[in-house]
Amino acid sequence: MNTRIIIFLHLVFVLPALVNGQTTAQVIPKPQKMELAQGVFKITPATSILSQKELLTSAKQLKGYLEPALGYDLAVNPKSGKKNVINLKLDKSLVQLGEEGYKLGITPDNITLAAFSEKGIFWGIQTLRQLLPAPIFREAQVQEISWEIPCLKIEDCPRFKWRGVMLDCSRTFITKEEIKKYLEAMSLFKMNVLHMHLTDDQGWRLEIKKYPELSSISSRFHESFKEPKEYEGFYSQDDIRELIKFAAQRNIMIVPEIEMPGHTTEVFAAFPQLSCKGDTNKIHPWTKGYGVHNEVFCAGNEQTFEFLQNVLNEVSALFPSEYIHIGGDEAPKMHWKACPKCQKRMADEGLKDENELQSWFVKRIEKYLNSKGKKLIGWDEIMEGGLSKSATVMYWRGWVKDVPQKVAALGNNIIMTPTSHCYFDYTYEKISTERVYSFNPVPPGFDEKFVEKVLGVQANFWSHLDRTPPRIDRQLFPRLLALAEVAWTNNDKKDWNDFKVRLQSKLKSLEILGISYTIGNY
Ligand SMILES: [Zn+2]
Known part of the structure; x- marks a missing residue:
């Protein structure tokens, strides 16, 4: 790499990272239990990954995440090496943390990431990525940086199993590449459902082989409106298969x-x-x-x-x-x-x-x-x-206050997406990041015995007004990070002032991932 570029990267990414205390443990969503310890684990060319056979895919994924910025290979299961290793293991005794929970231990010598299932390992890997300096998200080698991870112990699992984002692909077509960008960001913050609003008055966006007219006619705005071509179109079934695979690899x-x-x-x-x-x-x-x-x-x-x-x-x-x-x-x-x-x-x-x-x-x-x-x-x-009896209700009419309790009392599951906190097409003046953060998907006065009927929470983005990628980004971010914490972290562990500090450090990661965000108006 050209020396001038290295100096530039150093100034732009390394110095601010240190100034902002990137080497302290700043994770969103906040882990349920975290204890900091003295010292750091350093990733170097001698670091290797140890993994059980069942977790080889996870080990390769971790390698794939880290190697571009590191600029060197991390060996998986080398013959020698008990020190300076990142150890991935399935541990059935962690069943109490659930399918998505994980346990992470970091000492100067080793990192141990254990979970009941591969899903938990995946979320633990996301925590690990966030504990590294933000330039780890770069796709090219970053030199002159010390890849340090603070020593700590984490035990973590989600509050809700449905942690969603809805993208309205009908009012405005959202390209496959943009959707991948959002999937990547969602997974980093442990969101696990993408709801695609594929059909509406502004266009049918999914190829249906039996009805080709849905693609040839129903996916296009009438020519009299002279809409830009990029606002219309449809996903072929192959596109969808590609997105499903990309999403599944990210839980x-x-x-x-x-x-x-x-x-x-x-x-x-x-x-x-x-x-x-x-x-x-x-x-x-x-x-x-x-x-x-x-x-x-x-x-x-x-x-x-x-x-x-x-x-x-x-x-x-x-x-x-x-x-x-x-x-x-x-x-x-x-x-x-x-x-x-x-x-x-x-x-x-x-x-x-x-x-x-x-x-x-x-x-x-x-x-x-x-x-x-x-x-x-x-x-x-x-x-x-x-x-x-069996339908799941997605609650959106925030002004009809008795819906959640009624649905749960009938025995149906409910997903909370009220206009009061979860509509990300609304302005930040109306729904600030702080307002999103304050949301409790189990409303006050909600009968304790129905709590398990609340599957989770979701952000809804309607694309009628904000129609270009940077504007869609700014509607979603940074509010999505606040909602990620609402969805994952227990209500009594949340703290807005503490979140604000962590959010600052994550904005750099978003920039590197090519995501615009709204500044201010927290
Ligand atoms: Zn009729």
Whole structure:
């Protein structure tokens, strides 16, 4: 490397890192239990990785994370070497930390990372990466830096099993490369679910082999709006397979969302016969038309179910996720009220109003998904007109305060994503990082005996206003780091002032990962 570049890197990354106390233990989300000790472990060319056979993939992953910035190889399981090693091991006695928990011990001689399962080892590796100086995230060799990790002991496991992010890929198409960037950042902060909002009025974004019109017509804005080409498009099934694999390597499950019965006018651009009135809409950018359309799938038309079941056949086969999200929000009922087919369906099924018709619609789809071995998730409106026993509810209407308790009391699982704290398309003036951090997904007064029904928490990003990668980045970061701690760290261990200090040190890592973030307005 050119000397001038080395000096530059030294000034830009090493000095600030030391000034900011990068060698102290600054981890987000905060581990449940951490004890600092004297001294440091130093990674040098003599360092090696020891691993059981079952953890060779993890060992290679760790190598892959570290070697670009180190600029040298780390041997895995060399013949000699008991000192200066990073030791990865499965330990069934750590079952009390759960599938995702891990135990990390760092002394000047060795690092030991142990967990009940490979998932825990993966999260422990993320902690280890964060304990190194931020330039470890560079993809080229960084010289003149001492790769020191503070000596400590950590015992850690997540508070919630669902630690999610929703990206709205419909209002604005988000490229595969951008999604990989977010997956990489999510995994560093131990987030484990990416919910892809794949269909909505602004575009259908998933290739369905049986219906090529969904790609050729429903994924494009109407030409009269002269939208930039990069805002539209779709993911081929191969793209999705690539993303699923990339995510799985980072302990992240991708959950697809296919909206129904509302937010579906992009489907009617290609298949108008599936709406009650046979309407067809010009697919418009969100700012140039209604946010909620009155046209919805006709619940009285068998063709609607034939279409949706064919779509769900391909979706179920493509996504290994046990969950499929079917939307269910913001579906106006006025066309159902006026539609003879829908009214006949209500009479035939003995449904007393259109809310019950929506509930019947969702239950019919749920039964179909269950037959494919999948579980249904829907936005909280799926409660209206009656909730099935097994559906999982995604709570978003922050202003309807009694929903979480009601859902849990019915025995259904709930994921907390209220507009009050989790809507990352909102401005920082409305939802500051501090406000996100203050969120407790188990609301005050929530009945203790239902706590286990709260699967977790999720940030929702809608792409109607912020549509370019740097602007999307700045809506997500640094709020996402605050939510990561909400999702992982027990409420009584959280401390905003302490988080703020740790956040400062992580901003450098985000920069190196090519992620923009909003400064100030914490
Ligand atoms: Zn109808």
